[in-house]
Amino acid sequence: MQPTHDAIVLGAGAAGLFCAATAGQGGARALVLDHADTPGKKILISGGGRCNFTNIHTAPERYLSDNPHFARSALSRYTAQDFLALVERYGIGWHEKTLGQLFCNSSARDILGMLLAECRAGGVDLRCGHAITAVNYSDGLFRVETAQVAFAAPRLVIATGGPSIPKMGATGFAYDLARRFGLKVVQPRPALVPLTLAGEDALFRELSGVSAPVVASAGKARFREAALFTHKGLSGPAILQVSSYWRHGESIGIDFLPDKAPGWLLSAKRDRPRTQLRRVLNETLPERLALRLDELLGVAGELGSASDKSLRSAEQRLSDWRFTPNGSEGFAKAEVTAGGISTAELSSKTMEARKVPGLHAIGEAVDVTGWLGGYNFQWAWASGWAAAQAITAANL
Template sequence: MSNFDAIVLGAGAAGLMAAATAGQRGARVLVVDHNDEPGRKILISGGGRCNFTNIGTVPERFVSANPHFAKSALGRYTPADFLALIEKHGIAWHEKTLGQLFCDGSAKQIVAMLMDECLAGHVSFAFGQAVRDVAHGDGRFRVTVGSIVHEAPALVVATGGPSIPKLGATGFAYDLARRFGMKVVEPRPALVPLTLGQGEALFRELSGVSTEVVARAGPAAFREAALFTHRGLSGPAILQASSYWRHGEAVGIDFAPDAPAGWLRAAKRAQPRTTLKRLLPVPERLAVALVEQLGVAGDLGNVPDKALEAAEVRLGDWRFTPNGTEGYAKAEVTVGGISTAELSSRTMEAKKLPGLYAIGEAVDVTGWLGGYNFQWAWASGWAAAQAIAER
């Protein structure tokens, strides 16, 4: 049997952050992961360049049953804090749109940085070995990995959710939480393409067409690109909206987000011989499909005002009712997870079981597309590590 101050399950963004931080504060830490190498999800993120944070991070850009839960951790470990770590390691970076920060080089630099930070904290690793059992008694956790039992007074669950199973993702965190009497908010795929049924076959014929829209789902609206696919809808606007979409609900698309009220009637007065197809701010193939659906053909001067008003309303809130999503295989993250009601927002420690911590995607906190989920991983991992070091 080997003894540690903390055992971290999961060598992803949150787990490595927690291990490095606690290790550098003097804790003896073991990181366990069934994958052969750390940070597999980090390596594929951002097209291989890792969108490692977002300078616009605020709690309002996270989905959770408790919208206030993330405030403490996010407020105590900010994008500026992580950026300072990036620059300490000499990693060149750049800002893309909407506050998204990426490596100039490769996501491998982020994994290497985290591993270097872990090594500076004398963290131990057990990679490529599945956890056979987790037990608790007498204030200590016993984790069986292979034939070895590791013991520690603190256990950090950082195994994420089931999104992208080809990288080894599972629902292990939820099973473990339930085993220790913790509630789990029903998980579902998020930041994921939406699928359409046969009734929307016309739009599937537009596969590959992309246009800027405002996509609405539930209380949220996102202005970014939407992409038609052979299965339905994708693109940043749709991925964002998917986190708020629930089965059976419609998604509203504004195909003319800059158009003022009454724009079609005004165009009819100013240019009676123009057509709706020419006016639509979308690619031609999409314009043809929209006009066909609306039944507004020919010169605007020959179209009744009421028909133009109806077309304007529909173009501003075109309803699609997805029949599902492309599932965890294509989902970047998972909405839901270990209930925040079970955890301290300051330390990420379980209220009913001292020494048990849950961080990162395993928890019911899910960020928008664009680096927010990484920032939650860094912040929640850092928060747990502070508490562990102070035990």
């Protein structure tokens, strides 16, 4: 079979569309295949429908991977400022929400529309509703068969993401394909996902709907954002962040009063001895949360009648309240997937497999997972751009 294209990109998500558009504008004949009926479904639901398309604080240390240095090359060569310049060139209004997170003023459809316009500018052959039935490699060509037709190209890009949010059609296809080509896969797991509580911790489920600004920690990772109690356990930005670092059987910590200086409770006892602990807590925390913490701390009566030891103990516990989740809400609620195609198998410059010339893997399919807040989109843009440069160079 003769080549039908210069590169076949599997997956019409953020990474796949951007890679194909960039390669196409560089002169390559690029094809994008996706089993879904329309492109960019995950893009449209991201950021509450407004697409948190990048983060101005993007840096390699804000990504998880078995190789923490792998993302450095791609992120340094295609930056958040580069993508923002593209957004502005299309006249898309944007704003910074918090912590460097950039959102569309209007709708995520603006970003998808921009990507599709970029694909048209690059002459990309975009075909949705094409379920892949077979992928083979021989004589320097990748042959991809669908129910409708077969295609062939010297370059194949795996951009089908991970299994997070399966209701959107997400699967582990990328990993199955990688293994077929002899590439190792780091065990995938849900990331940026709510955590579930059981046992004594389940008492906090009664606070469903209550949120508070906290510092959440898992191991050495610490995030200062809001935590939200749910009917299943814990969620909110702070919890989603630490969930990527959490492992089953481990505990996480929450500092409910991160702005309090050491010794604050003894100072309260000295300054307001007739005040009760729950009243002090309620000055900073939501009432229902303050009452629950007060009950569990067991500091009865007025502060003046409590021992210094009991108050020091309460202060310590409030600064590092330990929860041991019994699990997470899984891939169904995970915003992204941690793990994936091992970076040890790929070139950090071209995203090309070392063992299989012409095979690339980008985006969420790879063992690179960013923090919450636009970091994973920036990895999609940067890794897609890196692969596109290699595809373009191969055609020169």
